[in-house]
Amino acid sequence: MNLALPGRRDPASGAGQRRRVSGQMSDRHTRKVLDLTVRLAEVMLSSGSGTADVVATAQDVAQAYQLTDCVVDVFVTTIFVSALPTADSPPVTIVRAVIARSTDYTRLAELDELVRRITSGGVSVDEAHEAMDVLTERPHPYPRxxxxxxxxxxxxxxxxxxxxxxxxxxxxxxxxxxxxxxxxxxxxxxxxxxxxxxxxxxxxxxxxxxxxxxxxxxxxxxxxxxxxxxxxxxxxxxxxxxxxxxxxxxxxxxxxxxxxxxxxxxxxxxxxxxxxxxxxxxxxxxxxxxxxxxxxxxxxxxxxxxxxxxxxxxxxxxxxxxxxxxxxxxxxxxxxxxxxxxxxxxxxxxxxxxxxxxxxxxxxxxxxxxxxxxxxxxxxxxxxxxxxxxxxxxxxxxxxxxxxxxxxxxxxxxxxxxxxxxxxxxxxxxxxxxxxxLRYRAGRIGDFLRVEGPPGLRRAIGNVVALRPSGKQQQTRTPHRRSWSVALEPESRDSADGDGAEPTDSAGAG
Structure with a gap:
């Protein structure tokens, strides 16, 4: 039967599979990345961002720190972020409740800039946490x-x-x-x-x-x-x-x-x-x-x-x-x-x-x-x-x-x-x-609107750009730079179609 039906077959969807290797990421690095993503998600959610935007942005940041299997979920006012277990390591999960409502669009714009810096590569997870400390502790830009x-x-x-x-x-x-x-x-x-x-x-x-x-x-x-x-x-x-x-x-x-x-x-x-x-x-x-x-x-x-x-x-x-x-x-x-x-x-x-x-x-x-x-x-x-x-x-x-x-x-x-x-x-x-x-492949109009580099805060509606870690930067990473973020690059749809791959949530596709 297999010989009688030649041709390319779509890969498995990934549902129910488990990760067998840890990707050489320590548990401490994983916890730091998850804590960073949940802090980012809390600021976005308290500002009124959509749940899909929060999830896609948090997953982009996790990918930049080589945590490619980060699961982000929002249940009303509770945010869950988790790293899936491997064959030899347990899962890591962080839960955070969004209590305060704070409409500060300057803080949201600064968060957008921070996300762009992280997803452009070269930002350690400790530096990202320090930037989040400054961002979240700074008072409103204008007097009351x-x-x-x-x-x-x-x-x-x-x-x-x-x-x-x-x-x-x-x-x-x-x-x-x-x-x-x-x-x-x-x-x-x-x-x-x-x-x-x-x-x-x-x-x-x-x-x-x-x-x-x-x-x-x-x-x-x-x-x-x-x-x-x-x-x-x-x-x-x-x-x-x-x-x-x-x-x-x-x-x-x-x-x-x-x-x-x-x-x-x-x-x-x-x-x-x-x-x-x-x-x-x-x-x-x-x-x-x-x-x-x-x-x-x-x-x-x-x-x-x-x-x-x-x-x-x-x-x-x-x-x-x-x-x-x-x-x-x-x-x-x-x-x-x-x-x-x-x-x-x-x-x-x-x-x-x-x-x-x-x-x-x-x-x-x-x-x-x-x-x-x-x-x-x-x-x-x-x-x-x-x-x-x-x-x-x-x-x-x-x-x-x-x-x-x-x-x-x-x-x-x-x-x-x-x-x-x-x-x-x-x-x-x-x-x-x-x-x-217009975010991806829209001819001259899209080329005029877009600027170089990965996006900041996501708008996960419709046809958005799927991001993945840059393979070139992954190869040049040295041991003392393992906690640094890598640049994310748009996933080519031609290559994705040629490989028979489907966009997944972990790729940041909204």
């Missing part, structure tokens, strides 16, 4: 008042985007600064995030009620601005990315976290509206319940909306402690996304479809920027989608449920908010999927 000013500018931009008056702009900036300061105080006392979200929504709604009572201001835009600020820190994109890349348990956990914290916003709004009702303040909203977002039509209003979106995206990066060179890129991404959204809305395209299409553009732009390594893709993606978050729909749903008692209108707005959030997350992931071929 700068971040508060960033949130105030963000709220001002969202108020411009929503078509509020200049009084609304000022009140939105003041309320967001107050929310940020109160949130910091509550966080210092260890208050759960649910109550922090509720307190922020309560403050935004009460300021809107006061503006409605004393200045006759429409409260919708003001409350929606506060809601968008509170929603900006939630990992919509991360949860959708985890689901689409096969990490369903983590995706469900992240989505549950998003829904629970959104429920905190609802509780805060309800509490403020009840306080207003007890005080005899009756609020009326004159809006169409079927209207999920308002599309500006006049040139001035369009200019204000696009400028507000750009300002919000730029200020969000400042509030998230990003590098200053990322501010312009983030603002351009947010302004462009809003311009696309307005154009599609003017063409009578549905709100969900228009939002998803604009999010696809954000994901594609984030991919292009990450290829050029101006900033991690997460920075651009987060800033670009923020002006599209459904703050209006969330407030209107709560108002119709709690005040008007209009169940049908409330359900309409709640469904619009959920559909918008889903379209944002799926759109960004789709944009990154469409842009992933």
């Amino acid at each position: 008042w700068v971040a508060t000013a960033g949130w105030a500018g963000f709220a001002l931009g969202i108020a411009m985007l929503l078509g509020g008056s200049w009084q609304t702009w000022i009140l939105a900036a003041v309320s967001s600064a107050l929310i940020d300061r109160v949130g910091r105080v509550l966080n210092r006392f260890g208050t759960p995030f649910f109550f922090q979200q509720a307190a922020g929504a309560f403050i935004a709604t009460m300021i809107a009620v006061g503006a409605y009572l004393f200045a006759g201001q429409e409260p919708t835009a003001l409350v929606a601005t506060g809601i968008v600020m509170l929603l900006a820190g939630l990992t919509f994109v991360g949860s959708v990315q985890d689901a689409l890349t096969g990490y369903m348990v983590t995706a469900v956990a992240r989505l549950g976290d998003v829904l629970f914290l959104t429920a905190g916003i609802v509780v805060g709004i309800l509490a403020a509206l009840q306080v207003a009702a007890v005080a005899g303040i009756h609020i009326e909203l004159h809006v169409d319940a079927t209207e999920s977002f308002v599309t500006p039509t006049r040139p001035v209003s369009i200019l204000l909306a696009v400028s507000g979106a750009a300002l919000a995206g730029a200020c969000l990066t400042i509030a998230s402690y990003a590098r200053l060179r990322s501010v312009i890129t983030a603002g351009a991404a947010a302004g462009t996304a809003e311009l696309v959204l307005i154009g599609l809305g003017s063409a009578d395209v549905g709100g969900v479809v228009a939002t998803g299409t604009a999010a696809v553009g954000v994901g594609l732009l984030a991919t292009l920027i990450s290829i050029r390594r101006q900033a991690p893709a997460l920075v651009t993606a987060t800033a670009g989608i923020t002006p599209m978050l459904p703050g209006l729909a969330v407030f209107r749903a709560v108002f119709y449920f709690a005040v008007d008692g209009n169940i049908a209108a409330g359900f309409a707005q709640a469904l619009a908010a959920a559909a918008t959030a889903l379209s944002i997350g799926a759109g960004v992931v789709m944009g990154e999927l469409l842009g992933s071929p």
